[in-house]
Amino acid sequence: MKAIQRIHGWGRYPIIGAEVDAPLVVSGLKSAVENYGADGMISRGLGRSYGDSSLAKYVIDTRHLNHLLDFDKNTGIVTCNAGISLADILDVFVPLGWFLPVTPGTKHITVGGAVASDVHGKNHHVSGCFSDFVEHIKLLVNPDNLLLCSETSHSELFHATCGGMGLTGIILSVSFRLMPVSSAYIDQKTIKAANLSEALALFEQNYASTYSVAWMDCLATGSSLGRSLLMIGEHAQDHKLACPAKHPITIPVEMPSSLLNRFSIQLFNTLYYNRITKQEVAHRVHYEPFFYPLDGIQHWNRLYGKNGFTQYQFVIPKEAGQEGMNKIVKKIAASGKGSFLAVLKVFGKQNDNLLSFPLAGYTLALDFKIEEGLFPLLDRLDAMVLDYGGRSYLTKDVHMSELTFKLSYPRWEEFQAIREQNGTKGIFASYQSRRLGLDT
């Protein structure tokens, strides 16, 4: 038996003791799966899911399975071990004129994690999720059974695994399409929206833009409720592909959680909103600050102190529209618990994966530090979101109830059926899957 390590997700809550096996080779991973099979296990990459989806008593850490296996420069299809990070992919391929077709707000996730969370980015409304660019994956459902899954081969298992939170087996390798770009820079436009309705209108006006996202001050109230900075972007055409080296700053230790309180956050948000004085500003920026502003601060999760935090991200359908979003944001603003800027975005249509998060509508993500009274607030928010026909993102979730999950992810039964068919139910299981009633 391995020594017990204390591990947690990006939110640093909860913290659990786990046996962690981090194999260096595929054969080592297979034997790890054999050893731990009876008690259940979950695979884990860089530990960037916020809550408990990468936590289990037995964890298979795939970070060392991080090799590129092949690249076809005619098609842009890259094949790699699932443990490689998006940061590594960018480092290698941006100078060659290729970019990730879909990227979340951090590059410090693994490709396997990108598939298992079916991540989305600022271009969801035009490009969809990460899985839309996946040619095929190799999925280990048990030590003797490695399956090639794609739209055409084991397609049911493919659609269960993309967004399936690691509950259908361990993704060993992924083959996906990169996108050609002629620059490492983004032409960015920042537009001020005085309130939520202006922000949503701006999203509609800029629907044709490749990238769009808004940073919202979720503590503003009254006529400023939902004031935001909308950022839209297009890949520049300046043929500058070299990336300057950057040194991120680090939060060296856990900060006292009292540092972040209603007043300090209000101050920060107000300064942020007012940092541009004109209605509209255009810049050419490197892709790093455009896509990964928080990656510039290593260990920013330590800002929330020793109790940790959670990120609450929900989506409500377009029909629920502005009114729904207004009510939810009001609730959050009134609670005074909302933290730094919230991220607002319009999603395009949902895909065929059984547990993928996005659906056509509006999504909002914001951080809450773990404190008394938070979970009751999340329960109330869950109820409102569910009422509008929405749901929250499993990759960030740490608290959702089984009932909320089953009502908001209506295809969960199909998902379970596929797990049962392949004998992965109960074998690949996490604290989250148990909380959501997918495992016992």
Next chain:
Amino acid sequence: MKKILIIGATSAIAEATAKRYAKERASLYLLARNEERLASLTADLKTRGASSALYALLDVNDRSRHEEVLKEVIKTLGTIDVVLIAHGTLGDQKACEDNVEQALFEFETNAVSTIALLTRLANLFEKQHGGTIAVISSVAGDRGRPSNYLYGTAKAAITTFCQGLQTRMFKSGVHLIIIKPGIVATPMTEGLSMPAMLVAEPDQIAADIVRAIEKKTDTLYTPWFWKYIMLGIIHVPSTLFKKLNL
């Protein structure tokens, strides 16, 4: 196009360094024990842009094979621009205290094998009249500490050996760099409780190594602050040092 030989090529620091050289289109020759990992690593390096990436199996403790393996390397690469010696095991200090055989075995792996390899490589490089010999030692060799003094002893031997060799090689235009990493998050250190603030990623170390080879640094502490930490540690009086649990 640089020609790079890496011994202990599947160590995390070696892999990260190899990846950086691959991006510069170098030709790489890798030596290590784990064939599955080597095969996957060479595919990775080629995908990253390496002009070529070849490997051969070598257990550094099998000293009778050193000559033949190095001959094959020279036959393939011709000359060597950089050799990086990166193999090593942290060993189980506690077990080494109870078991003489194990203690000596750790010393063989971390010191004797390296001295054997360097003796042959030094003569090859002398004939080349150029190139860089990069050897990964450790800050652990700067002062013996109860938590890992067997590992530290081996690294101290390597450091001292390399100091001598550095001066000898200088006369024939060969540069030798002694690399002393601090605490690095690698499979070797997995499961150890380490002060999070001090732990570096292998790629940070690799970036420092590549830069220091370019700049012809003699001794590299990486990350840089270890130079000052170790300066402090070696100056702690032993009356006090004995009371600490480092």
